[in-house]
Amino acid sequence: MDSVATVPLSERPEWSDVVPLTQDDGPNPVVPIAYKEDFRETMDYFRAIYNADERSPRALRLTEEALRLNSGNYTVWHFRRLVLEELEHDLYEEMNFIESIAEDNSKNYQLWHHRRWVADKLGPEVAGKELDFTRRVLSLDAKHYHAWSHRQWALQALGGWENELDYCHELLEADVFNNSAWNQRYYVITRSPFLGGLEAMRESEVSYTVKAILANPGNESSWRYLKALYKDGTKSWISDPSVSSVCLKVLSRTDCFHGFALSTLLDLLCDGLRPTNEHRDSVKALAGEEPETNLANLVCTVLCRVDPIRANYWAWRKSKITVAI
């Protein structure tokens, strides 16, 4: 807490002319909150200033005190914006203020909305600043949803795409299970004005992803990303040998989880992949004595065993198989 806030507002000369506007909770308040005295007092002074629409430097300071007590209060943030505009306050200073609030709690929508409002006013010259700020937040929590949303907005609205694929790589090096970084990677390859889109990126991305899969075959994120690389329909994933070969490589290993390789193979078969003997053999090796002639059925049977929490689902998938292979 700010040191200034330790002196009650009612004892500060600066505020002696203001009558706090107490909150009228009525005779029968439902779910009353046991407010602490400093909270009640700060909000009562805020109400007085807000109601009088006093857009002054002290009003700006008061919103800061109120936000330190409840940073999710959108009314306080809104009034702060009115004051900032009226005072033509330095918006770079405002960015520092936001960062200091974010140090206490960066998980609220209002803070990020405010940040966007400021960055939008400052325009492309703060693109780098926004990327730095979100990078700092993501260094503490690499899956911070608000920070990622803000970063995507900043890239679209202000620019700064040049190193974004490298940044995704950096995060995936640190934690290849970080699904937010995979999502960002997809965002970059499909939207960056410098990369030429999914079709242009497919080959290199497939090889990147296959490496990641072989290093961690139990990582759902990389398997999902692999499938997404064929989403534009310009190349079918059943005709690309890389996909079925990564399944085979994983299935031939005995030291890893086979669920995602099997479910990918099942999707390929359902989408029309003509299985080879190698496919059959690798699944049969896992199936043991199961008497099943249809390969897709057999894959489901194995999935029921290796992924028991979803056994009902794999049994249902089996019942839906229409391909006779």
Place this chain on the structure above:
Amino acid sequence: MSETVVHGEAIEWSEEEEEDSDDSEEEYTSPSQPLSSANFDKDRHLVYLQMMYELLPYHYQSQEINRLTLAHFIICGLHFLGATDRVDKDEVANWVLSFQAFPSNRASLKKGEFYGFYGSRSSQFPIDENGDLTHNNSHLASTYCALAILKVTGHDLATIDSESLLLSMKNLQQDDGSFMPIHTGGETDLRFVYCAAAISEMLGDWSGMDKEKAKNYILNCQSYDGGFGLIPGSESHGGGTYCAIASLRLMGFIGVDLLSNDSSSSILDPSLLLNWSLQRQASDGGFQGRTNKQSDTCYAFWIGAVLKLIGGDAFIDKVALRQFLLSCQSKYGGFSKFPGALPDLYHSYYGYTAFSLLEEPELSPLCPELGLPLLTSLGICKGGGGNHQKS
């Protein structure tokens, strides 16, 4: 739970991981009790909710602006436990109604403001000498919560002025189909599309939103893995996916037959959505909100309800899920986010809705698309699921 927790807003899924301060221990003085139990402990949940109903501990002051939401969790929670007789329904209804904002005349509806319900008393001020609101801070999430409380306390929604509410709600819808939560500005995302749809459903009137535009926005939020992010391009998320699917259901664009229909005729990719949703059940039995994240009580509802709405709930491993939820049941009553953490109202409420999805006999049945108790006599979820006609 620390003061930084912002889990309070109904449709505000923040995923704090730093909330493990134990300074609220003092608030709950309860005789020592076994740490976890084998059953849903209704009596303790009643004690917890009633205690919260009487006085919320000061930790909730940081969520003051969402007081109607906190009230919604408590009062609708009590309804799930079959205990709404513990509250004075008229008193509650009058209190909720006191948060509704009205235009001074019909002309002011065109000024771009939204006339719904305020989130709390702190942002509400007396009407000025011209009969105008000095500050109109009506919020879509608060409006959803207000109507929800009114519904479960048996208040006839036909008696409230829904015309100004719905007409002015149009002011919040953006060109891309999304909604702002408040006319003074705010982030637009799927949460508020959902609020608008749920409000329209509860009021039985869809004139306040452009369904076609809303649908297109929702479909733009479906990610490459089959789930939905909160905004287009963002990572698939349990809360976003719930808002997407529940809204499409409420608007009548999808029905319970989503999975049995031919995929190619569907507006979204139902098989990928089903696969993504089921994959969120982790090895500890709980549901995670995103791929490779920790299981968390509330996603048992957000994802569980999606599965229920698309007809895939039979594939949930219900025994494992129940075990996980019981490990999050607090000895003080209520549910925590993670096993062994302190309970909070948000996770308690979604713990009750999750147990209701699991058809726990001690809980009222759930209306999954509204996230509320099933109230057939009051017109919520007639015939078990909103309006299904394709429009």
